[in-house]
Amino acid sequence: AKGVSNGVIPMGAVFVTKEIHDAFMTGPDHMIEFFHGYTYSGNPIACAAALGTLDTYKDEGLLTRGEELAPYWEDALHSLKGEPNVIDIRNIGLIGAIELAPIAGNPTKRAFSAFVKAFEHGALIRTTGDIIALSPPLIITKGQINELIDHLRDVL
Numbered sequence: 001a002k003g004v005s006n007g008v009i010p011m012g013a014v015f016v017t018k019e020i021h022d023a024f025m026t027g028p029d030h031m032i033e034f035f036h037g038y039t040y041s042g043n044p045i046a047c048a049a050a051l052g053t054l055d056t057y058k059d060e061g062l063l064t065r066g067e068e069l070a071p072y073w074e075d076a077l078h079s080l081k082g083e084p085n086v087i088d089i090r091n092i093g094l095i096g097a098i099e100l101a102p103i104a105g106n107p108t109k110r111a112f113s114a115f116v117k118a119f120e121h122g123a124l125i126r127t128t129g130d131i132i133a134l135s136p137p138l139i140i141t142k143g144q145i146n147e148l149i150d151h152l153r154d155v156l
Contacts, residue, residue, distance in 0.1 A: 004050045011046040062138040066094050072142055076149045077134070083156040085110060096134040098152070114155050123151040 004011045057063055070093050077096045078089050088099040100110045111127035118125045126133045136148065 004053055009043070009046040009049045011043075011050050013050070057138075066138045069140065069142070069145070070094055073136070073145055076145050079149065080152060080156065083153060086156060094136055094138065094140070098132040098134070098156075100130045100132065100156075102130045117155040118151060121151045121154055123148060123155075125152075 004013050073094050073096065074091050077091055077098070080086055080098060081089055085101045086098060087101050088097075090097050090099075100114065103109045108127075108129055111130045111132060114132055115125055115127045126135075132152070134148075136145070
């Protein structure tokens with residue numbers, strides 16, 4: 001929803017392959033292809049926000065930008081391998097996760113401590129369990145990626 005309406009208005013979307021799409025579209029002519037919806041679905045303001053957001057993605061080349069930055073992000077993120085208590089690093093595109101070894105008897109404590117230290121260093125990160133979850137904006141620069149990774153290295 002955040003990626004469609006900029007997180008301002010609730011909105012969701014589903015992407016499917018052509019094969020799945022065609023499975024819904026091959027029913028009898030009198031059938032509704034994909035019957036679903038509620039009285040509060042398809043809010044015109046949410047749809048307008050979504051269309052505006054998608055136009056911005058296209059006009060500013062943000063999806064291409066994300067695709068171009070992904071290898072740089074991956075290299076930078078994976079440079080944290082070998083830092084204390086890092087047990088796994090994974091990513092896809094500009095999304096990344098750093099899994100930390102849990103503190104015995106205190107699960108989530110290590111990631112929470114990293115969250116606090118990062119905040120003190122001027123970086124806002126999100127944690128879930130003992131995982132640092134990262135999803136930088138599509139407008140992030142290589143310099144900002146370097147800055148974030150430097151903060152994370154200090155935190156870890």
